[in-house]
Amino acid sequence: MNELGERIRKLREESGLSKAELARRVGVSDVTISYWENGTIKRVGHSRLEPLAKALRCSIGHLLGNALSDCGSTSAVPMSLPLYPLTTSPETVGIxxxxxxxxxxxxxxxxxxxxxxYLLTPQHPGHFDFCPQGTLMLARNCSRFDGNGLYLVERNDRLGIKRIEQDFDMFLNIFGEIDAAEPEERMHGDGIVFHAAIPAIWSMKVMNF
Incomplete structure (x- = not known):
């Protein structure tokens, strides 16, 4: 049984990768990927194991069949991310x-x-600064300010995306437009609830589905 090849194929499909994309990330041809998956080549060279495991979001141990490897642990990064619709209602996020x-x-x-x-994508109705319709946002749960950047916050029972920066006086400056020079509001933090940091935003057109 070609267990290694089956494992590569399964992990590749769970990651949403084509053979060509996986080949590009590993630095081999897509023919080589096919040979690995169908068992024509039964072993992966040592120099290719690390980039292959990295591309498949798995440890080398798991790739080689070690059931106790970290890919099966609770700390492993999943093969897919949950995508939530973002509306102005706080019920969009949470348990x-x-x-x-x-x-x-x-x-x-x-x-x-x-x-x-997890991922968020804006839904009608509602306008969100920094992320118009047709964008994806990477969200990371947080309950307080954790450095300058974009955040999903709740104010007056409504969700919004804001750029928040802390000044030398420890006040939080809240910006609502991409190129705004002046903040909408300046506060110590009272009246604002932090739900998530937003480390990245993509246009779905750029991602070429």
Missing amino acids: GAAPMSHFPMGFIDNQLIKKDD
């Missing part, structure tokens, strides 16, 4: 929220993803 689908990891730079990250 009771349900994802609209799961997004394959093959379309996203693996280096960006951490455990428990």
